[in-house]
Amino acid sequence: MPFVITAAFIAGFSDACAGTGGEEFxxxxxxxxxxxxxxxxxxxxxxxxxxxxVAGVARQSISAFAVGIGGGIGLYNTPSVIESVLSATITPENIELLNSMNNTML
Known part of the structure; x- marks a missing residue:
């Protein structure tokens, strides 16, 4: 019975489509x-x-210094990484490149 109710509930939804909206944000x-x-x-x-x-000097270890530098670099580059990952698009040139790579691997 719970399966039937769940299936009926899911069947009531329309198709979900990813959107490109959100310009409000x-x-x-x-x-x-x-x-x-x-x-x-x-x-x-x-x-x-x-x-x-300071933490590296206090602990007499360079690992804390490395974590500080890594965190600073990571924070500064976060917007670039997010934009490059989430706005990836496939252009016709990329499709041709992928097809040529696929053909050479076969």
């Missing part, structure tokens, strides 16, 4: 990107590196 994204890659982001990244240096 473009201002929020632009603000966050400017904060991260602007002066505020540089101050935060510098602070992360400074805290890493």
């Amino acid at each position: 473009a201002d929020v994204w632009d603000t966050l990107k400017e904060w991260i890659q602007g002066t505020l982001g540089r101050v935060v990244c510098g602070s992360m590196i400074l805290v890493g240096i």
Whole structure:
């Protein structure tokens, strides 16, 4: 009986389609990107590196310094990574390249 109710509930939904909307949040994204890659982001990244240096000296280990640098670099590059991953598109040139690579592998 629970299976039938669940199936009926799911069948009542229309098809789901991914959208390209969401322009309402473009201002929020632009603000966050400017904060991260602007002066505020540089101050935060510098602070992360400074805290890493202090922690490395206190622990007598370079690993804390490396984590500080990695965190700072990662924070600064986060918007670029997100945009490149989530806005990936397939162009006709890329399709031709993929087809040529596929043909050479066979």
